[in-house]
């Protein structure tokens with residue numbers, strides 16, 4: 001299989017690329033569990049901790065639309081529930097960058113997070129959260 005990569009921010013190693021492709025595969029698997037009867041868009045996310053653990057999350061919609069939970073937030077909540085606080089990357093499927101709320105929640109635990117998606121051609125894209133949420137509000141603003 002031909003592997004291609006489009007790295008928007010900086011270069012990554014082949015080892016890291018393989019790791020991120022596996023992370024995308026986990027996000028695809030998580031999407032199979034999504035509860036999305038209203039949008040019909042099943043979304044999954046896989047969050048890679050700094051020590052190499054993967055936490056999956058699936059979108060959960062609700063008849064009260066505002067109460068829906070994004071896949072990224074679900075993955076983050078799963079990790080936080082296990083006491084994990086440091087992360088390296090998050091993959092999201094289908095290919096979408098996190099919404100504003102999810103960006104803010106992810107930034108709570110570190111702005112240096114790779115966001116990994118796979119485009120429709122199978123290319124892996126990596127963008128750092130810092131690029132998606134510049135001048136973010138965080139714990140440093142409350143001190």
Ligand SMILES: [Zn+2]
Pocket residue numbers: 070071072073098099100101102103
């Ligand atoms: Zn979101």
